[in-house]
Amino acid sequence: MKPSSYAHTYSIIAIDAEAGEMGAAVQSHYFSVGSIVPWARAGVGVVATQALVNAQFGPDGLALLEAGHSPREALAKLLEADEGRAYRQVALLAPGQAPATHTGETCIAEAGHVTSTDYSCQANMMLNDTVWEAMSQAFDAENGPLSHRMLTALKAAEYEGGDIRGRQSAAMVIVRTEATGRAVDDRVLDLRVEDHHNPLTELERLLAVHQAYRHADAGDAAMETGDIRRALEEFRTAEDLQPDNLELHYWHGVSLLNAGRIDEGLAILGEVVSRNRNWLELTLRLPDAGLADFDEKTLGRLREL
Secondary structure (H helix, E strand, C coil): CCCCEEECEEEEEEEECCCCEEEEEEEECCCCHHHCCEEEECCCEEEEEEEEECCCHHHHHHHHHHCCCCHHHHHHHHHHCCCCHHHEEEEEEECCEEEEEEECCCCCCCCEEEECCCEEEEECCECCCCHHHHHHHHHHHCCCCHHHHHHHHHHHHHHCCCECCCCCEEEEEEEECCCCCCHHHHEEEEEEECCCCCHHHHHHHHHHHHHHHHHHHHHHHHHHCCCHHHHHHHHHHHHHHCCCCHHHHHHHHHHHHHCCCHHHHHHHHHHHHHHCCHHHHHHHHCHHHCCCCCCHHHHHHHHCC
16 A cells, blocks of 8 residues: 555535535645645535545545445445555535545544534544544534635634644635536635645635635626626725735726726725836726726826826
8 A cells, every 4th residue: 555645634524505615624734735635526526535645535536426426435435445445534525415434543643533414524643632523613613604614613623733743734625516517616716825834824814815806806797797886895895805905906996997987096096006106007008908998088197197
């Protein structure tokens, strides 16, 4: 038996049927844990494979789920074909079905898992044997979006001592429970912290940035349909979440100009340009790209910024 990697870690796979989302979150003292432990496919399911990792459990597990096997059946087939099953830890879930999890008897202590109707928490090489239960309790007690609940579970694991070696990387992936056939819509979130002294803090920061950009994208979509009121609400929310992000302010200002709200747009762009004049040059290039239609008066006021 030759393991592909030694991703001793803790993770959670979970589903929010009401929101139509499912995903996985993980942290480990291992470089780029997101490239090997969590696997997810919209409309199919989620797999977390760890300990002395058989990385093939990820794609093979998703293939079995897609073929119609339940998580329990898929898990049995994965383990049956793997001589190193005693060293593995793996969990699977699929929409409308209970998760299935395996912790091999020779996984390095402390190791274990807990499953519920809509999630599974698993951990190995932990400092304490309270980690997976603490994750479960934290997930159950938390409200809000799936991303927030999974992050809370990871934090609870760390509070209980986490990986006995420390911490290095983290990741979170969320996909839709029903596939749309459009990859850009099916993958809700895919974030990785590859190498960091405090990966959960960095993951939390990235989640906030991701949320802000989702609001900005919603603002752009509203502008396309002429819903100026909603667009401005979305842009303001994005800016409130990331007040130091110049790009979020910038596109808000440009959208105001395109909506004919010149004074408001110039006020925002003036602040952006005062911090980096390259944004002005970009703005003057937008008409040639078909992304703006400024009259000569507006162009003159822009150049005065």
